[in-house]
Amino acid sequence: MAAWAAIAPAGYAPAIGGAAPPTAPDVDPDEVMRHAVDSAGPHAIKRALAAG
Numbered sequence: 001m002a003a004w005a006a007i008a009p010a011g012y013a014p015a016i017g018g019a020a021p022p023t024a025p026d027v028d029p030d031e032v033m034r035h036a037v038d039s040a041g042p043h044a045i046k047r048a049l050a051a052g
Contacts, residue, residue, distance in 0.1 A: 021035040036048035
């Protein structure tokens with residue numbers, strides 16, 4: 001469990017060199033999904049769906 005706690009925050013960090021998703025609370029959900037797809041992160045789409 002300690003290993004998971006140590007590495008979990010890295011999974012939520014933006015990719016190095018990639019554009020970070022917008023942080024404004026009034027962002028269009030379609031734009032959030034587009035950023036998730038463009039990020040090519042392994043779980044980005046799942047996170048975008050969960051946040052929406």
